[in-house]
Amino acid sequence: MSILAVNKKANFDYEIVETYEAGMALFGHEVKSIKTGHISLKGAFVVLKKTQKSLPEVYLINAHVPLYKYAASQVKSYDPDRPRKLLLRKSEIQHLIGKKQEQGLTLVPLKIYTKHSLIKVEFGIGRGRKKVDKRDLIKKRDVERSLRTLTKRSK
Numbered sequence: 001m002s003i004l005a006v007n008k009k010a011n012f013d014y015e016i017v018e019t020y021e022a023g024m025a026l027f028g029h030e031v032k033s034i035k036t037g038h039i040s041l042k043g044a045f046v047v048l049k050k051t052q053k054s055l056p057e058v059y060l061i062n063a064h065v066p067l068y069k070y071a072a073s074q075v076k077s078y079d080p081d082r083p084r085k086l087l088l089r090k091s092e093i094q095h096l097i098g099k100k101q102e103q104g105l106t107l108v109p110l111k112i113y114t115k116h117s118l119i120k121v122e123f124g125i126g127r128g129r130k131k132v133d134k135r136d137l138i139k140k141r142d143v144e145r146s147l148r149t150l151t152k153r154s155k
Contacts, residue, residue: 007041014126023087029071040064046107058086
């Protein structure tokens with residue numbers, strides 16, 4: 001499993017309650033572009049969209065996948081920020097619907113990686129952190145870092 005992209009701000013801005021793994025419906029040139037490491041999760045989010053079917057579908061919105069440079073001449077009118085459908089089981093979608101109805105919970109993409117040559121997305125159900133919580137988190141990291149350096153020096 002090789003990690004292709006990580007959303008660094010997700011763990012800082014949100015307290016992740018649960019994580020899920022999903023596949024993505026992609027074009028061939030998008031797969032090649034992602035596997036070369038050309039994807040950005042900055043500002044990306046996951047949405048449940050109602051359809052004519054009984055269950056809503058799950059989409060990854062705002063993930064930027066630039067056009068694969070060797071496919072540029074063959075692909076016309078490509079949108080690099082298009083919504084990409086996430087592939088989940090019905091039971092997982094139903095569970096997401098229940099969790100999404102709870103107040104203050106959002107779906108945040110955490111990382112994109114390969115698993116047995118397939119591209120997977122790990123996203124989490126997160127509760128937004130307030131500014132005070134973020135400051136406490138920064139202080140806690142600083143204290144842990146200083147303790148680590150002190151223990152290294154004493155050895």
